Amino acid sequence: xxxxxxxxxxxxxxxxxxxxxxxxxxxxxxxxxxxxxxxxxxxxxxxxxxxxxxxxxxxxxxxxxxxxxxxxxxxxxxxxxxxxxxxxxxxxxxxxxxxxxxxxxxxxxxxxxxxxxxxxxxxxxxxxxxxxxxxxxxxxxxxxxxxxxxxxxxxxxxxxxxxxxxxxxxxxxxxxxxxxxxxxxxxxxxxxxxxxxxxxxxxxxxxxxxxxxxxxxxxxxxxxxxxxxxxxxxxxxxxxxxxxxxxxxxxxxxxxxxxxxxxxxxxxxxxxxxxxxxxxxxxxxxxxxxxxxxxxxxxxxxxxxxxxxxxxxxxxxxxxxxxxxxxxxxxxxx
Ligand code: TRP
Numbered sequence: 001x002x003x004x005x006x007x008x009x010x011x012x013x014x015x016x017x018x019x020x021x022x023x024x025x026x027x028x029x030x031x032x033x034x035x036x037x038x039x040x041x042x043x044x045x046x047x048x049x050x051x052x053x054x055x056x057x058x059x060x061x062x063x064x065x066x067x068x069x070x071x072x073x074x075x076x077x078x079x080x081x082x083x084x085x086x087x088x089x090x091x092x093x094x095x096x097x098x099x100x101x102x103x104x105x106x107x108x109x110x111x112x113x114x115x116x117x118x119x120x121x122x123x124x125x126x127x128x129x130x131x132x133x134x135x136x137x138x139x140x141x142x143x144x145x146x147x148x149x150x151x152x153x154x155x156x157x158x159x160x161x162x163x164x165x166x167x168x169x170x171x172x173x174x175x176x177x178x179x180x181x182x183x184x185x186x187x188x189x190x191x192x193x194x195x196x197x198x199x200x201x202x203x204x205x206x207x208x209x210x211x212x213x214x215x216x217x218x219x220x221x222x223x224x225x226x227x228x229x230x231x232x233x234x235x236x237x238x239x240x241x242x243x244x245x246x247x248x249x250x251x252x253x254x255x256x257x258x259x260x261x262x263x264x265x266x267x268x269x270x271x272x273x274x275x276x277x278x279x280x281x282x283x284x285x286x287x288x289x290x291x292x293x294x295x296x297x298x299x300x301x302x303x304x305x306x307x308x309x310x311x312x313x314x315x316x317x318x319x320x321x322x323x324x325x326x327x328x329x330x331x332x333x334x
Pocket of ligand 1: 006008009041044142143
């Protein structure tokens with residue numbers, strides 16, 4: 001029997017290179033070996049976008065198409081929408097007894113996000129909702145309802161996996177062996193830096209290359225990428241480690257070793273180097289764009305993939321919920 005993987009994302013925008021190297025690439029590699037579920041976490045997205053439901057709705061298909069574009073095979077992988085599985089809400093409620101508020105406040109992922117929110121709202125967190133603070137509990141439900149044993153995610157998600165493991169241990173110790181303790185699996189490149197040199201590529205940071213970016217957009221973004229500020233003239237020697245162009249050459253250009261030595265010796269001007277990267281980036285992303293275009297032109301096919309996946313996910317969810325209720329002794333009149 002194949003082991004289960006559960007992974008997924010919030011539908012808040014299109015996916016970028018950070019998502020690809022952090023998690024999507026691993027998914028594609030593992031889709032044969034594992035029984036894989038991909039959750040489109042609309043309810044989780046609403047925890048901090050509850051006042052912007054259009055944004056979440058509009059991005060569901062975008063995120064699904066991003067997954068399909070990089071090679072996720074909908075025949076092998078079950079892609080489903082979180083809010084269409086009511087058992088997830090039930091399990092979140094059951095788990096809410098097993099997690100303390102102080103533990104949630106100490107969760108490093110939540111802590112970072114709360115800091116960012118306080119910076120945005122400029123208050124002492126009075127606007128932090130119960131739903132937002134509790135989203136790790138809901139994520140624990142996502143993973144465990146589908147018997148997820150392995151969770152390919154970006155590095156920032158590891159504290160959420162740890163939180164899930166704690167919930168599982170507590171649940172199993174009280175109600176008997178019911179769930180696996182999942183392990184998080186981070187891609188070979190844990191974190192992809194942004195075009196501006198920021199440690200993290202992020203939607204909200206405006207420093208991302210999206211998987212669906214056109215050649216024109218890639219061109220513009222790479223021409224504006226951060227390079228070694230000490231290199232003024234095109235034949236000045238420079239430090240490639242201070243240069244985002246070199247950084248992306250390493251990610252997507254197999255011939256990158258010459259880039260480094262030529263740059264250090266002043267044999268490579270930044271404009272030529274950027275042009276070369278634009279070409280490499282474009283050939284790297286082109287197959288994704290082409291596959292995406294196929295689905296964009298067949299929107300009902302994408303709907304079918306989501307509906308079919310959600311139906312399959314509901315069958316699994318119902319089955320697991322029976323076992324959970326039995327173990328919790330709330331399986332009345334069944
Ligand atoms: N928290 C993830 C994100 O921000 C989305 C997500 C929801 C998820 N449920 C999950 C990821 C379960 C892995 C497993 O994108």
